[in-house]
Amino acid sequence: MAESEATPVVPSSELLEWPKKDKRRFLHAVYRVGDLDRTIKFYTEGFGMKLLRKRDIPEEKYSNAFLGFGPEESQFVVELTYNYGVDKYDIGTGFGHFAIATPDVYKFVENARAKGGNVSREPGPVKGGSSIIAFVKDPDGYAFEIIQRASTPEPLCQVMLRVGDLDRSINFYEKALGMKMLRKIDRPEQKYTLAMMGYADEYETTVLELTYNYGVTEYTKGNAYAQVAISTEDVYKSGEVVNHVTQELGGKITRQAGPVPGIGTKIVALLDPDGWKTVLVDNEDFLKELK
Template sequence: MATDTTKYKFNHSMLRVKDPKESLKFYEHLGMKLVNKIENPDNKYDLYFLAYDSPSAVSHGKHWTDREGIIELTHNHGTENDPEYKIVNGNTEPHRGFGHVCVSVDNIQAACARLENAGYRFQKKLTDGRMHNIAFALDPDSYWVEIISYNSVEATADVKDTSLETYRMNHTMIRVKDQEKSLTFYKDVMGMKLKRTVENPGAKFNLYFLGYGPESDGSPNGTSKSEGLLELTWNYGTESEADFKYHNGNEQPQGFGHICVSVDDLDAACARFEEKGVNWKKRLTDGRMKDIAFVLDPDNYWIEIIQNEGFKSRVKW
């Protein structure tokens, strides 16, 4: 059976967490709901999958593999009681790589006030700096969570309410060394479409937003209500530095783990990746787990490949 990349979904982004109770409380305060939990007591870890699942959510009621915009929290047993255990958030030298996840909201002023009133910290408040249309909250492990609005800041200036049911897990950002290599990989190999490009020559960086689904008009409004976008951040000149590399989150110290794409036919998709000459972290046939594979992107970020159970049943997750 052939595989159709137009049926692929950017399913989730995995973050390791120190204390799942605190992390769950934060993301549930942001309106996310637990849509699946996988316990693995033998290997001493648990996986928590959170997504927006209100009746108005994009993927309401669907199987967790048949969604986009999920955050997977990975908890290794005992870390919550280990004073020496720390997460690297991907934004500090020399371990930069993963940057943030992003939630788009109806009213950014009210959404940020609600987070601040609950006692959560910010890396950047709306009033900080020159950009007053984005904020960065900090989750309990100091991962950055960007907050953007799909309505103009001016339109919501006098509105005091925010509706969690309208929120979207909009995108995940990773930094890339060579934008041409990364764009080619995510478009030609992973089958994503370039939805929007933001060039900032003054600050010497570009942003590229990719994803599955329909074409976008390239405008901020065209992508701000989306779920499951991948933002690639390219800082000019890194592609010319022979020894330059980003931290993929899986080498010590650890933090971000991987992004995940669910596919229509896992065996056919992996056969296609093989034909494309990808670098594998784990083939389907490696190890004991025969229902997941991991591909490496040009910066050695891990991309998990799983079966979308909405197309065919393979695993009793």
């Protein structure tokens, strides 16, 4: 008698709707730097960020620093990682930039320059538009787009990543992570299309900016940028959704839902179809960690 083929489990519509109902927000971006004190000094003096907390894990041979413009309980921040003895990383071709919104780009850039920032694009209007922007690189070469906005509740406002198939990525982030596609811009004269993805209007919160360059389907990841972390009310349910979506669109879960040994915070880690990593973090556990 032939063995019966396994019937694929079809998730309930309620489960697939969960990411949209879940209370999610971007918590932090994690990336590696070659000199933690140097970067802290530049971000606090050059960008005006605050050092929120710092920890050293000698048994694992690394240190972390969390910096931002407001408290971690309510704002998106950066988590810098220094691995003992490693002073240089490869940013790769896939990572694009972070972005900071400020009322006065010109003043912001002059201060960043005075503190050692490398201004790679001087302040001025975007091509064919009126928005004022600039680009500044930090001591490790990470690019920051500086965007002029009269006011913003979330100054650290974007993470830009390049992807090989924009429609697939939009689909993935909508279905697997419950994001909304806030706007899509095509620039045929510059041969790229981008999509802003997030949980609220981009003037209210941090967003993910996905960029597709015409004809480019693969990028190098390097070993510098690591991941973004996003809050969830239920890592187990969120993990189930991701597991289903990866079967349809690609990507994979790299750490099944559950508590992190030694910390107890529940997380689930995943890669999108391009290999970009996201960690979903139990919100209640995260707030306990901060206390």
